[in-house]
Amino acid sequence: MKKRTTIHDLAKQLSLDSSTVSRALRGSPLVKQKTKDIVNDLAIKLNYKPNRLASNLRSNKSNTIGVIVPRISRHFFSSAISGIEEEAYKKGYNILICQSQDKFKYESKNIDNLLHNRVDGLIISLSLETRDLSHFSELFESETPIVFFDRVPMNALEYRPIIKIVNDDEAISYNATTHLINQGCERIAYHSGPDSISIYNARLKGYYKALKKASIPILKNMIFYSNLMLKDGVDFARKILELKKLPDAIYSANDTTALSSMQYLKSQGIRIPQDIKMIGFSDEPASAMSDPTLTTVDQSGVEMGKVAVKKITDLIENREEMQLQSNQIITMNSTLIIRESSR
C-alpha cells in the first residue's frame, strides 16, 4: 500500500504549518482566501484524501450512524436502509448496518459492536424476540441518540423517554377492516404476529375497533397468532379450511404470510376474491403488483428511513434537546390500495 499524502506533506511543500493546512482544507474563516486556494490546488494535484479515521479519532466523532434491522433482505427494511443511506450520505454521515436476524442475542451483539465503533447515533427496528430494553443500558448511559422505527418499544418509559417513528398501523388497519365490512364481510379471519410487537399489536387493535364500531362480535377462534414465517401462512390457510364455515374474508397482518396463505387457498380451489376476500399488509411492491386480487396496505420504508436520519442528525448535532421530557412519536401515513373493487 503506497503511502498516501497527508496534511503534513502539503504543509511542507507550501512552507506552511499543518494546522493552517487543516483549517484551509475545511474552509475555516480564519484562513485567508488566497492561502485556501493554494492549499486546495496542491491538495488536488497531490490527490490528497483526508483520513477520516484520524479526524474521527481526534474529534471523538465517528461520523457514523449505526443501523440495526431484523433482516436486510426483507423489502421493507431494505427500502428503509435505502432511504437511510440516501439521507445520511447527503448529510455527510456513513452508516454501519447490522442485522439482528430477529434474535435478541444478535441484537445485543450488534449494539455492542456499534458501541465499539463509537457510532454517533443509532437507528433501530427491534427484533421479534425483543421484550425489553435491558441491552440498551450502555447506549443510554453513553447518551448516544437513538431513534426507533417501525417495530418500536411498547413501554419504554421505564427506561427513559425515547423517540419513535411508526406507521399509522392502527388507523390504517381500522380502515382496511372497515373496507371489508363495507363489502358485506362479517366473519373476518385474522392472522396476527406476536402481540408483544408494536406493529402487530396496533394492527390487531385497529381490527378490533372496526368490528366493534360495526357491532360485529369478535370471534376469538378466527384470530391466529404466529411468528409469520412462510409456512405459518400455509398453516393458517389450512386452519381456515377446517372451519365448519368459511370466513367471508381473511386479513393477514403480514405480507409474507398473506401471500403464502393466498397461494395455498388458490391451490385448494378457493377463488379470491369471489369465495373469500383477502387483505394483507404489503411492503413488497412486486407481490402487490403481481397479484391484483389482494387489497394491500402499502408502507414506505424509504420515507421512514429518511425521517429517521433527519431526526437522529438533529439529535447528534444538538439541534434538538437530548433530554426528552416524554416519548416522542412521529407517525407516517400508509396507503390502502384497493384492487378488487375496480374489476
Add this chain to the structure above:
Amino acid sequence: MKKRTTIHDLAKQLSLDSSTVSRALRGSPLVKQKTKDIVNDLAIKLNYKPNRLASNLRSNKSNTIGVIVPRISRHFFSSAISGIEEEAYKKGYNILICQSQDKFKYESKNIDNLLHNRVDGLIISLSLETRDLSHFSELFESETPIVFFDRVPMNALEYRPIIKIVNDDEAISYNATTHLINQGCERIAYHSGPDSISIYNARLKGYYKALKKASIPILKNMIFYSNLMLKDGVDFARKILELKKLPDAIYSANDTTALSSMQYLKSQGIRIPQDIKMIGFSDEPASAMSDPTLTTVDQSGVEMGKVAVKKITDLIENREEMQLQSNQIITMNSTLIIRESSR
C-alpha cells in the same frame, strides 16, 4: 457524553503500563496468562470497550469493507448485502454500504467516499451506466483489493487483472431457452438490458446459442433492449401485441420487467402460459411465489455475498496473492425453476 474507559485507565488501576494492557487485551503470547486474566477481569468490571477508531488509525486498517451496489432495495442486492453482512461480521469486519443509483456519477462519488474512509477492500456490482473503470484508478493505485460481483467489467484487462464473481448466466439462459424450445416454442421474443452490462450480454448469448443449437433462425425484430424500468416491461408487452403474429414465448432477462410485462399481457386477456409461455430472471422470491405461471431463473444473492467476503478477506489478509496474473472468475450456480409443466 460520559468519558469511556481506556487502556490507560486499566493500566493505572493495575499499576501496569498501557502497552502491556494493550497486549493482554489482544491475547498476545508475550504476556503471561495471569496478567491477561487480571486485565480482562478489570476490563469487564469497568466495562471497557476498545476504541476502534484509535486502533484503526494506529494500525492503518479500517477493518471495514466497502460495498457499492446500484440499489439497496432491489432484492438481489439486499440479499447480497445480507450475505455480505453475515460473513463480514463473522470475520470481524464492518461494512460500509453505498448505492450508486445505477449512475456513473454516484458510483464515482461512492468510491471517493470509501477512499476517504480507508476501507480495506471493496465489493462492487457496477451501475447500469458504467462502461469503463477510469474512476477506479485511485483504488488500483492504492492497491485496495476489489471484488466485482454480478454486474462485472466485461473487458478489464486494459486496467489490470481483476476478480469477478458471477452467476452462470450464459449457461442457465441457454437452458431456459432450450426448455422453451423443447416445449415447442420457436418464436421467442426477448427483452434484454443494455448490452454493455455483463449479465445481460451473457444472458442474450445463451439465448442465441440455444436457438442456434436448435437451428431456429434468430429474428432481430423479436429482440428488444431497454433500461429495464417497470414501464419498459409494459412497453415491451405492447410491442409484442402489435406483432402480426404473437410469439410462442416471451423471455425477459430481468425480473421487474418480466412481471410488468406479464401483468400487462394478462390485463389484455392473454392467458399465460396457454397463449404465450413466459420465462423470467427472478431474484424476487415473492414474485416467483405469487405467480406460479412464470418459469424463473433463481439466483442467490446471499451466497454470492458470502463468497465475495471470503474472497476479499483472503486478499486483505494476504492469504492470496494480490498481484493477479490474469482475471479470476468464480461462477455460482443458478437454478431453473419450471412451474407450468407441473400443472
Add this chain to the structure above:
DNA sequence: CTGTTAGCGCATTCAG
C-alpha cells in the same frame, strides 16, 4: 491570519 504545542486511544518498536 498563522504557527506552536499538545494530545485523541491505541499499537509497535526497542530496551531491559
Add this chain to the structure above:
DNA sequence: CTGAATGCGCTAACAG
C-alpha cells in the same frame, strides 16, 4: 515477560 518511548493523521487550544 514488561515498561518507556514514539507516532498514526488530524484538530484545537493558545499565542503571537
